[in-house]
Amino acid sequence: MSLSFEGRVVLVTGAGGGLGREYALAFAERGASVIVNDLGADTKGGGKSSAAADKVVEEIRAKGGKAVANYDSVEDGEKLIQTALDSFGRIDVLVNNAGILRDRSFARTSDLDWDLIQRVHLRGSFLVTRAAWNHMKNQKFGRIIMTTSAAGIYGNFGQANYSAAKLGLLGLANTLAIEGRKYNVYCNTIAPVAGSRLTETVMPPDVVAALKAEYVAPLVLWLCHEDCQENGGLFEVGAGWIGKLRWERTKGHTVRQKNKAMSPEAVRDHWDKICDFTAATRPSGIQESLQSIMTVLSQVESDEVGANPTASAAATGGSAINPALAVGQKVSTSLFTFNHTQCILYALGVGMSTKDPDHLRFLYENHPDFGCLPTFGVIASQAVLMEGGLSSVPGLGIDFTQVLHGEQYLELYKPLPTSGTLRSEATVADVLDKGSGAVLLLDVNTYNGDELLCFNQFSVFVVGAGGFGGKRTSDRVKAAVPPPNRAPDAVVIDSTTRDQAALYRLSGDWNPLHIDPSFAAMGGFKQPILHGLCSFGFAARHVLKQFAGNDPSRFKAIKARFAKPVLPGQSLQTEMWKEGNRVHLQCKVKETDVVVLAGAYVDLHGESDAPLENLPQGGGLQSELVFAEIGRRIESLGSELVRKVNAVFGWEITKDGKTAAQWTIDLKSGSGSLHRGAGGGKADVTFTVSDQDFMEVVQGKLNPQKAFFSGKLKIRGNIMLSQKLEVILKDYAKL
Numbered sequence: 209m210s211l212s213f214e215g216r217v218v219l220v221t222g223a224g225g226g227l228g229r230e231y232a233l234a235f236a237e238r239g240a241s242v243i244v245n246d247l248g249a250d251t252k253g254g255g256k257s258s259a260a261a262d263k264v265v266e267e268i269r270a271k272g273g274k275a276v277a278n279y280d281s282v283e284d285g286e287k288l289i290q291t292a293l294d295s296f297g298r299i300d301v302l303v304n305n306a307g308i309l310r311d312r313s314f315a316r317t318s319d320l321d322w323d324l325i326q327r328v329h330l331r332g333s334f335l336v337t338r339a340a341w342n343h344m345k346n347q348k349f350g351r352i353i354m355t356t357s358a359a360g361i362y363g364n365f366g367q368a369n370y371s372a373a374k375l376g377l378l379g380l381a382n383t384l385a386i387e388g389r390k391y392n393v394y395c396n397t398i399a400p401v402a403g404s405r406l407t408e409t410v411m412p413p414d415v416v417a418a419l420k421a422e423y424v425a426p427l428v429l430w431l432c433h434e435d436c437q438e439n440g441g442l443f444e445v446g447a448g449w450i451g452k453l454r455w456e457r458t459k460g461h462t463v464r465q466k467n468k469a470m471s472p473e474a475v476r477d478h479w480d481k482i483c484d485f486t487a488a489t490r491p492s493g494i495q496e497s498l499q500s501i502m503t504v505l506s507q508v509e510s511d512e513v514g515a516n517p518t519a520s521a522a523a524t525g526g527s528a529i530n531p532a533l534a535v536g537q538k539v540s541t542s543l544f545t546f547n548h549t550q551c552i553l554y555a556l557g558v559g560m561s562t563k564d565p566d567h568l569r570f571l572y573e574n575h576p577d578f579g580c581l582p583t584f585g586v587i588a589s590q591a592v593l594m595e596g597g598l599s600s601v602p603g604l605g606i607d608f609t610q611v612l613h614g615e616q617y618l619e620l621y622k623p624l625p626t627s628g629t630l631r632s633e634a635t636v637a638d639v640l641d642k643g644s645g646a647v648l649l650l651d652v653n654t655y656n657g658d659e660l661l662c663f664n665q666f667s668v669f670v671v672g673a674g675g676f677g678g679k680r681t682s683d684r685v686k687a688a689v690p691p692p693n694r695a696p697d698a699v700v701i702d703s704t705t706r707d708q709a710a711l712y713r714l715s716g717d718w719n720p721l722h723i724d725p726s727f728a729a730m731g732g733f734k735q736p737i738l739h740g741l742c743s744f745g746f747a748a749r750h751v752l753k754q755f756a757g758n759d760p761s762r763f764k765a766i767k768a769r770f771a772k773p774v775l776p777g778q779s780l781q782t783e784m785w786k787e788g789n790r791v792h793l794q795c796k797v798k799e800t801d802v803v804v805l806a807g808a809y810v811d812l813h814g815e816s817d818a819p820l821e822n823l824p825q826g827g828g829l830q831s832e833l834v835f836a837e838i839g840r841r842i843e844s845l846g847s848e849l850v851r852k853v854n855a856v857f858g859w860e861i862t863k864d865g866k867t868a869a870q871w872t873i874d875l876k877s878g879s880g881s882l883h884r885g886a887g888g889g890k891a892d893v894t895f896t897v898s899d900q901d902f903m904e905v906v907q908g909k910l911n912p913q914k915a916f917f918s919g920k921l922k923i924r925g926n927i928m929l930s931q932k933l934e935v936i937l938k939d940y941a942k943l
């Protein structure tokens with residue numbers, strides 16, 4: 209779809225030539241009504257003429273576009289915006305482009321040289337933008353471009369006045385981006401390099417000719433389009449290339465010590481550390497920027513830190529964790545959009561292969577049973593932690609080179625969809641002091657719309673950040689459970705490949721620890737190690753295949769501790785013990801016999817006494833469960849409804865001379881059991897369905913099977929069925 213500006217009103221300042229003209233023509237060509245502003249001054253700001261703006265307006269109109277000219281100075285911002293309102297009734301896009309030069313070496317810069325440049329660039333952009341601001345806010349749409357320059361970003365000899373004004377525009381844009389965000393008024397800044405009246409004085413003519421303005425305009429158009437959600441960005445652009453800039457900050461070093469004066473000598477002595485970009489971070493906002501400073505403040509001042517060498521060390525370089533500040537804090541919400549591609553990529557990442565025909569249902573989107581591996585549930589949820597969310601939580605000054613995944617718990621409340629947008633909300637549930645490290649417990653709820661889809665608890669082990677005198681255990685932990693003391697019931701051996709981590713990271717865990725040898729070395733590893741969640745995925749699918757016929761709907765929950773690292777290329781030996789619906793497991797690296805996943809288990813739904821292949825297929829069972837729910841609800845809804853329900857379904861269902869199942873409903877627990885004759889079969893289940901969906905089932909508007917398959921009806925609990933009952937259920941399915 210091409211980007212249209214039909215119905216949009218665009219003001220471009222300084223549009224009589226160069227870049228401004230190019231923007232005006234490009235917007236008009238895509239349907240915008242354009243105000244072509246140009247004072248008609250020379251490059252130093254002298255003179256005045258309407259010719260430049262008129263010519264561009266004529267060009268636009270000749271091509272069938274809509275444009276009007278405006279000849280006011282940007283210092284008369286209101287007049288420019290009034291022209292837009294008078295001519296087209298609104299203002300949607302403002303490109304602050306007008307500018308002049310008065311280059312002088314700093315020593316020779318006069319007051320006039322300084323003031324004129326500030327007035328046209330900085331004050332002019334301020335005045336025009338302020339005039340447009342409320343119109344944009346009120347209509348809940350606006351796109352603003354500020355034009356900075358490499359001279360402002362990096363400095364340039366002879367341009368002190370211009371550099372100052374140009375970087376001032378970036379500061380202005382940064383704050384407008386924050387103030388405008390909630391009104392859908394976005395502001396971005398560009399630093400273009402193009403041949404223009406301003407650059408022809410400093411560049412050779414052939415370069416000026418080659419750096420065409422048409423190589424810059426497409427970026428401006430995209431940033432100003434309603435589809436573009438970029439806000440507060442800074443871009444360098446020229447010659448057809450576009451790059452984004454951001455701030456980077458060294459990990460820094462705390463040179464102050466409790467109860468001691470801070471000295472310039474201490475600064476001198478730690479200068480290398482202060483300036484060392486090895487473990488740099490990229491603060492994306494003022495809160496993130498201040499966060500580390502606030503953390504250091506509390507660390508240095510607290511007695512706890514003063515008395516404790518480990519935490520002190522953390523405050524002066526490594527992680528600085530303060531549970532008092534961190535526990536209970538929410539991590540910013542994140543959205544995760546995916547489709548079958550991500551599901552398949554994840555399945556490949558945890559070692560699935562077309563070599564095994566059973567794996568095809570997770571690798572081929574047109575397979576009749578195509579589905580998502582249950583452990584994909586960690587992927588949507590981890591996004592909230594991966595996207596830098598943790599670094600903005602107060603009290604969590606973490607040295608990310610020291611972070612290891614410690615444990616993971618995942619519980620699914622319904623099978624995962626194979627596409628959609630999921631929302632995750634994370635909370636710091638607790639922080640534990642394990643001596644050799646700190647453990648962060650991060651609880652993440654993931655929703656599909658309003659529906660809670662899964663819960664994850666990430667345990668993050670921050671090596672070297674312990675010893676701060678905190679508690680060692682927490683009732684918030686989803687505990688690991690050791691396996692039974694007997695030989696395993698099943699063992700599966702599976703190889704990871706040399707590129708396992710390189711493949712797995714494409715699912716969203718971009719931690720360099722798993723691919724970058726120098727980053728791994730900072731964490732004390734000889735080579736990059738495998739993601740904990742990759743081995744976790746291997747083990748979970750071993751259980752799913754061995755004990756649940758590869759049926760993702762049988763999966764309920766999984767817990768594992770990452771006891772030791774795994775190297776890509778090593779083989780995993782999964783040992784499994786079945787105890788009711790729980791399958792205990794541990795994984796060893798086969799080559800070394802070292803346990804790498806410990807205290808792990810998978811909980812399954814719906815274990816059957818009968819072999820799996822004998823379980824009823826299709827809708828019979830599901831229909832019965834809906835009936836049971838109806839039975840439970842009608843008690844509270846009154847006799848009229850009872851009559852209607854009986855009329856719709858018929859309570860005594862018989863077919864081929866067989867008697868109906870008998871229902872026992874426990875109103876208090878919401879559970880029901882289904883009996884067929886004397887000991888013929890039994891199903892113990894709990895049901896949930898919304899009132900509205902329930903009524904639709906009762907009224908015959910919603911097919912119970914559809915309700916189940918679309919996830920509107922949820923069934924949890926153990927289902928025990930004899931083969932005899934299966935026959936009855938199949939009969940019902942045919943009704």
Ligand SMILES: CCCCCCC[C@@H](O)CC(=O)SCCNC(=O)CCNC(=O)[C@H](O)C(C)(C)COP(=O)(O)OP(=O)(O)OC[C@H]1O[C@@H](n2cnc3c(N)ncnc32)[C@H](O)[C@@H]1OP(=O)(O)O
Nearest residue numbers: 593612613614615642644669680719739740770771772773
């Ligand atoms: C942004 C965040 C989101 C997601 C983060 C994850 C991002 C990923 O990219 C990172 C990864 O995938 S890293 C790879 C997977 N993880 C690993 O390989 C870690 C392996 N484990 C170890 O090396 C050690 O257990 C080790 C080093 C962790 C601990 O070993 P030791 O220091 O020797 O500890 P030990 O003496 O055995 O025990 C001390 C106390 O700590 C508890 N403990 C041990 N291992 C733990 C673990 N894995 N998780 C949680 N707690 C653990 C012990 O129980 C003990 O406490 P207590 O005495 O109270 O029982």
